[in-house]
Amino acid sequence: xxxxxxxxxxxxxxxxxxxxxxGVYSYYSAKNALVSRTFDQLKSLKFVKKxxxxxxxADRVRDIKLFSQSEDVNKLLKLLNKSSKSLSNEFEHYExxxxxxxxxxxxxxxxxxxxxxxxxxxxYTDVSESxxxxxxxxxxxxxxxxxxxxxxxxxxxxxxxxxYQNDNNKPVSYIASPIEDEKxxxxxxxxxxxSLTGINKIMLENNxxxxxxxxxxxxxxxxxxxxxxxxxxxxxxxxKTKVKTIASINGxxxxxxTEIIKDYRNVNVLSSYSHLNIPGLNWVIIAEIDLNEAMVPxxxxxxxxxFLSIVLILFILGFALFIARSISLPIIKLRNATIKVxxxxxxxxxSIKSNDEIGELAETFNKMTFRxxxxxxxxxxxxxxxxxFYEATLDGIVLHENGEMMLFNKALxxxxxxxxxxxxxxxxxxxxxxxxNHIKEEQQQVFSYETCCYRKGGDKFPVEIQESMIDFKGRMxxxxxxxxxxxxxxxxxxxxxxxxxxxxxxxxxxxxERQRFSRELHDGLGQELIAMKMKYENTINQQCGGxxxxxxxxxxxxxxxxxxxxxxxxxxxxxxxxxxxxxxALKNLSKTFSALSGIKIHYDSIGNFDxxxxxxxxxxxxxSQEALNNIxxxxxxxxxxxxxxxxxxxxRLIIExxxxxxxxxxxxxxxxxxxxxxxxRVNLINALISIDSVLGKGTVITIxxxxxx
Numbered sequence: 001x002x003x004x005x006x007x008x009x010x011x012x013x014x015x016x017x018x019x020x021x022x023g024v025y026s027y028y029s030a031k032n033a034l035v036s037r038t039f040d041q042l043k044s045l046k047f048v049k050k051x052x053x054x055x056x057x058a059d060r061v062r063d064i065k066l067f068s069q070s071e072d073v074n075k076l077l078k079l080l081n082k083s084s085k086s087l088s089n090e091f092e093h094y095e096x097x098x099x100x101x102x103x104x105x106x107x108x109x110x111x112x113x114x115x116x117x118x119x120x121x122x123x124y125t126d127v128s129e130s131x132x133x134x135x136x137x138x139x140x141x142x143x144x145x146x147x148x149x150x151x152x153x154x155x156x157x158x159x160x161x162x163x164y165q166n167d168n169n170k171p172v173s174y175i176a177s178p179i180e181d182e183k184x185x186x187x188x189x190x191x192x193x194x195s196l197t198g199i200n201k202i203m204l205e206n207n208x209x210x211x212x213x214x215x216x217x218x219x220x221x222x223x224x225x226x227x228x229x230x231x232x233x234x235x236x237x238x239x240k241t242k243v244k245t246i247a248s249i250n251g252x253x254x255x256x257x258t259e260i261i262k263d264y265r266n267v268n269v270l271s272s273y274s275h276l277n278i279p280g281l282n283w284v285i286i287a288e289i290d291l292n293e294a295m296v297p298x299x300x301x302x303x304x305x306x307f308l309s310i311v312l313i314l315f316i317l318g319f320a321l322f323i324a325r326s327i328s329l330p331i332i333k334l335r336n337a338t339i340k341v342x343x344x345x346x347x348x349x350x351s352i353k354s355n356d357e358i359g360e361l362a363e364t365f366n367k368m369t370f371r372x373x374x375x376x377x378x379x380x381x382x383x384x385x386x387x388x389f390y391e392a393t394l395d396g397i398v399l400h401e402n403g404e405m406m407l408f409n410k411a412l413x414x415x416x417x418x419x420x421x422x423x424x425x426x427x428x429x430x431x432x433x434x435x436x437n438h439i440k441e442e443q444q445q446v447f448s449y450e451t452c453c454y455r456k457g458g459d460k461f462p463v464e465i466q467e468s469m470i471d472f473k474g475r476m477x478x479x480x481x482x483x484x485x486x487x488x489x490x491x492x493x494x495x496x497x498x499x500x501x502x503x504x505x506x507x508x509x510x511x512x513e514r515q516r517f518s519r520e521l522h523d524g525l526g527q528e529l530i531a532m533k534m535k536y537e538n539t540i541n542q543q544c545g546g547x548x549x550x551x552x553x554x555x556x557x558x559x560x561x562x563x564x565x566x567x568x569x570x571x572x573x574x575x576x577x578x579x580x581x582x583x584x585a586l587k588n589l590s591k592t593f594s595a596l597s598g599i600k601i602h603y604d605s606i607g608n609f610d611x612x613x614x615x616x617x618x619x620x621x622x623x624s625q626e627a628l629n630n631i632x633x634x635x636x637x638x639x640x641x642x643x644x645x646x647x648x649x650x651x652r653l654i655i656e657x658x659x660x661x662x663x664x665x666x667x668x669x670x671x672x673x674x675x676x677x678x679x680x681r682v683n684l685i686n687a688l689i690s691i692d693s694v695l696g697k698g699t700v701i702t703i704x705x706x707x708x709x
Contacts (some may be wrong), residue, residue: 002328005324005329008317011323012316012317015311015313016313019308023309027298027305028121029300030301035270038270039270042216042271043287045272045276046287047274049203049218049287050567053204053220053276053285054278057175057278057281060175060194061279064176065159065177068177068180072100073179076123077116077179077451078118080138081117090557098271102376108198109194111193111194115190117504118186118189118277121139122139122140122141124137125137145167145172146161146191149189149211150176152176153177153178153288154189157178157180158178160176161175162174162175162281163228164222171193172704174191175409177190177191183536185304186498193410199209199220204217212289215293216287216288217233217287218285219237220276220284221252221283221286225248225537226240226241228243233265242264243264244264246261251284256274258270258272267290270289270291271286272287300470317566327358330358330362331358333350334350337349339368339570346369350366357614382667391407395411395678396409396416396482397409398479398480398483399470400427400477400478401475406472415482416453417457418456430454431453432452432453432463432482433451433452435449435451443621446463446467447468449464450464450465451465453482462484464482464485466481474529500610536621545556580613581610581617582613582617585604585617586620593632599632600642601640602640602642603642603643603644604643604644605644606644606645607644607645608646619681619682623653623703624642626674626678627678635659635660639657640658642654643656649706650706651705651706651707653702653705654703656700657699658698658703660696661697662695663695664692682703685705686705687703689701689702689704
């Protein structure tokens, strides 16, 4: 896209974004305000209806209590105690028939009036099409619901409200109160069947001007989730329409709230609900209105916002095209001039007469092209000097980034055997074994190490690497210098081999001298001492008197000298090592050292040790002696474990103590020669040694030997 199109699009997008942002904010603000206002209306309506229903039942409780204490009801109860025949004759024209008739008809809250005794007889009003007036009828209590109400009232001696239940597919509800005598004993019950008409006069709203519109309604729900008042949308809904919604569930759990939910018709509604405080009834009052009806004003606002947004976008589009064209024309001139400069024409100039930033940019561009022309000439001269130096060095030099070679000199081709084309297709890690370093891009430090380099054909040779970070064309890359150190390494290896030979000869000479000295002690001095002892014993046997005891003591000194000579001889070269092998020698060493030092030493071995050569046996034995001496001197250990393990030609000697340990690293410098001597002996038999030590937890020495099979 051209810049004028981009600018036009940018202005257009900014305008659209601004319009959409304002529109969305306005829409949701209006929506939230409308929802909040509707919720407030529902809460107010619910509160009014709740107070009316609670007041309705509070009035019914007062009515029934007043009736239970009236003389008229007591007279009715006394007439009930007479025979049914006399009652029928006397009550047909009884004056209170007209009194109760007028009360029930005038208030409209009751469908039936009942007075019963504690034996199961009752007098009740009867209304039918043939008898439009109320008439009292004598009968026994046969209705299960009414019978249950009487029993609860008699037992509790309290006013009882019976929730609506189906009686012959008709919902009925009773309120009853006990009739007591002067001794406060229950002698009967007065009950009235509450009319649904009274409740529905309060709850049912069909007037669109009531604040509920065309879809709003208030209704009651019982603990069985069935309606207790008429629905606006369903006929005969009491005890027939199930309302198991979030509103009814939360309301029965004594939660009062307002929220958007699905109602019993599975329609999204704004709902406000609350639990009713009516003794004996577990009901919820719910006020709801359909979400779609409540959102009608918001939809009108949304349409207005969309219309205004379209008009605004058209205006912004025209304005954006005009502004974009005025900005893009000078920039296009600068672009064309830049293309020429990119092709190498540094004499290019632009002519833009403007006092704004674009005019300043044009002036700066002209200065830049002049400066570029000067710098280019200087760079060509410097490049010639650097080229001579770059190609003259004998070390390979390569500039690379993430392994990709960017520049290299001829010396790299000489030492690797690849030509320039082949090197261009190679990565640095294909030529040398690169070691990770921690050079940071902003640092100019040099990192040096030794590794291997690969020649064409697969041969490798030792090289010394020097790496550093340099600034190359505005970004930091690695500069690597590769120096062939094959001759130096060969000289070092020869020196190392010569040193090892001399050291081995020295140690082997020491061992041979120890063997010779051990034989001299054992076969020479030892035998002479034994002969002297035998002669001395004969002399003791021939002597008599008090001097014999002193001679016996002197004989014991002979024994000690002989034992000491044997011990020295054994330490110089233990005969058990050659006669019985390394396993028995280490076992004997552990036993002897434990007795002398007081440290518990446990020795275990696994495998076949017959293939171990004499030199390895001797060195392993000396290493064990050195390790035990170090443990006794420095570790403060109370227990040592020695293990000799041979598995498939691999031999391991493990010496572990529970002493105080020490901080051991590869650069550890010991005060004595113990660790140094062990390392030297290990190197001479081409073995490996590892020392792991933790302060307070002891030290583990492991020697690994590859046996010649």
